[in-house]
Amino acid sequence: MTGNAYTIEQYAKDLRQIAKECSSEDEIISRVAPLAQRLALNKSWLLPEHFNAGSEQGFGVHLLHEEADHSLPVFAVSWLPGRGAPPHDHGTWAVVAGVEGVEKNTRYKRVDDRNRADYAKLEVKEAFDAAEGELVCMKTGGIHSVVNESNKVTLSLHTYGMHVNYTERSQFNLETNEKKDFKVQIE
Numbered sequence: 001m002t003g004n005a006y007t008i009e010q011y012a013k014d015l016r017q018i019a020k021e022c023s024s025e026d027e028i029i030s031r032v033a034p035l036a037q038r039l040a041l042n043k044s045w046l047l048p049e050h051f052n053a054g055s056e057q058g059f060g061v062h063l064l065h066e067e068a069d070h071s072l073p074v075f076a077v078s079w080l081p082g083r084g085a086p087p088h089d090h091g092t093w094a095v096v097a098g099v100e101g102v103e104k105n106t107r108y109k110r111v112d113d114r115n116r117a118d119y120a121k122l123e124v125k126e127a128f129d130a131a132e133g134e135l136v137c138m139k140t141g142g143i144h145s146v147v148n149e150s151n152k153v154t155l156s157l158h159t160y161g162m163h164v165n166y167t168e169r170s171q172f173n174l175e176t177n178e179k180k181d182f183k184v185q186i187e
């Protein structure tokens with residue numbers, strides 16, 4: 001290994017330091033983002049099995065690291081061609097860095113009055129392609145959807161404040177305005 005390789009272990013150590021030193025999500029995200037980008041471009045950690053994704057879910061979630069309390073998880077997430085995730089939030093901050101291929105992201109804003117637990121009306125804010133080394137950052141409450149419009153499996157590196165199956169978070173149906181829990185299957 002050369003001296004400039006950046007490992008998951010080193011990244012996890014950096015994440016712990018950042019979490020300890022920062023009091024705001026803006027600050028955390030601004031410090032995590034360049035490191036996530038570095039790890040995404042470095043790829044020394046990337047294994048063939050990280051591209052595995054079940055056809056039922058449409059994407060494969062591979063846990064690379066988390067702390068004992070499920071904070072600061074790092075996932076490799078692979079996306080089957082033509083598949084994606086519905087609009088969702090995370091219940092924590094999120095930093096996503098492209099590793100292989102191009103993933104279309106759409107950001108939404110919530111426009112209803114939040115008076116009903118199972119209802120949410122969303123409006124599209126922006127849609128953009130995230131390619132290798134490009135970042136998608138969201139604070140708690142940020143809503144996006146992801147789709148792989150290419151004909152090859154894509155992969156991105158996801159870092160969160162807390163493992164997303166241990167936060168309160170939702171998926172949103174744009175047609176029915178239904179809001180419900182969003183848990184993902186881990187490979």
Ligand SMILES: [Fe+2]
Pocket residue numbers: 088089090094144
């Ligand atoms: Fe997400």
